[in-house]
Amino acid sequence: GxxxxxxxxxxxxxxxxxAVIKCTYSDSASNYFPWYKQELGKGPQLIIDIRSNVGEKKxxxxxxxxxxxxxHFSLHITETQPEDSAVYFCAASIVRGSQGNLIxxxxxxxxxxx
Amino acid sequence: xxxxxQTPKFQVLKTGQSMTLQCAQDMNHNSMYWYxxxxxxxxxxxxxxxxxxxxxxxxVPNGYNVSRLNKREFSLxxxxxxxxxxxxxxxxxxxxxxxxxxxFGEGSRLTVL
Numbered sequence: 001g002x003x004x005x006x007x008x009x010x011x012x013x014x015x016x017x018x019a020v021i022k023c024t025y026s027d028s029a030s031n032y033f034p035w036y037k038q039e040l041g042k043g044p045q046l047i048i049d050i051r052s053n054v055g056e057k058k059x060x061x062x063x064x065x066x067x068x069x070x071x072h073f074s075l076h077i078t079e080t081q082p083e084d085s086a087v088y089f090c091a092a093s094i095v096r097g098s099q100g101n102l103i104x105x106x107x108x109x110x111x112x113x114x
Numbered sequence: 115x116x117x118x119x120q121t122p123k124f125q126v127l128k129t130g131q132s133m134t135l136q137c138a139q140d141m142n143h144n145s146m147y148w149y150x151x152x153x154x155x156x157x158x159x160x161x162x163x164x165x166x167x168x169x170x171x172x173x174v175p176n177g178y179n180v181s182r183l184n185k186r187e188f189s190l191x192x193x194x195x196x197x198x199x200x201x202x203x204x205x206x207x208x209x210x211x212x213x214x215x216x217x218f219g220e221g222s223r224l225t226v227l
Contacts, residue, residue: 001173009154032213043118043204043218044157051213089156093213101147101172102216106156 002027002094006105013080014113021108023090024072032093033066033073034102037086044089048075080112116140118219120205126225127195135190135222137205145211146188147172148180150201151221157204163188164211195226 003026013019025033031052036044050057050064050073057064061080066073077084087109091102118139127133139146148160159172163182177199179191188207192199202223206216 006156034215036216041220043206043220044216045218046215049215101159101162103159103173104157106154 002030002092002103004090004092004103004105006090006108008108009106010109010111012111012113015080015082017080019077019080019084019110019112021075021088021090021110022072023074023092023105024070025092025103026071027092027094028068028071030092030094033064034091034093035062035064035075036089036091036104038089038107039086047088077110080110082112082114085110085112118205118207118217120203120219120222122222123220124223126227127192128227129196131195131226132191132193133195133224134192135203135205135224136187137189137219138187139205139207139217140186141207141209141217142185143207143209143217144185145208146182147206147208147216148178148188148190149204149206150174151204152201160190160203192224195224197226200224200226 006023034049037047038044063076087107090105121136144165147162149157158174161180163169166185181189202221205219
């Protein structure tokens with residue numbers, strides 16, 4: 001089945017620096033790659049997603065890149081702020097018939113130091 | 115607009131007891147999901163309901179049952195709780211079973227002693 005590997009598991013940066021989180025997936029049929037942010041005590045919330053027909057997508061300070069050949073995708077956060085501190089999850093969507101269930105990576109705890 | 119509401123938020127059980135986690139969404143979504151989150155393990159799919167009247171197993175269904183009561187509600191039942199089921203449980207929903215944004219509840223923390 002699909003497997004999603006996420007690195008690093010923890011990341012600490014200074015406020016204003018950039019942060020990069022990387023994920024690889026195993027199922028070449030996957031075609032949807034979202035990123036979720038989870039704040040303490042809350043449920044995960046979608047921050048950005050990309051589909052396999054696009055190589056890069058940007059939304060203000062966050063961007064996602066996708067390399068289908070290498071089967072990896074990355075989240076880039078620029079000009080980090082303390083409120084970016086959270087756990088970030090990547091995911092890939094298994095395609096089986098009409099089903100699009102997500103398989104999640106194990107998460108990256110990002111700490112942004114003021 | 116409440117989104118996805120889960121109850122209870124916290125629960126402590128003894129081994130062998132049963133309980134049901136309730137989930138309701140008010141976004142008129144067709145698909146609903148139950149995940150569990152364990153430290154260092156990410157989010158793992160337990161069961162899902164692609165549409166009202168259907169349910170299917172996810173990655174880790176053993177020890178659980180589900181009921182899609184109607185379009186709004188999707189419950190998760192532990193018939194005989196085990197310590198390995200100590201976890202944080204998240205209900206989620208989305209518009210359809212096609213790839214798209216999942217909306218999560220705030221979670222239910224379950225401890226089995």
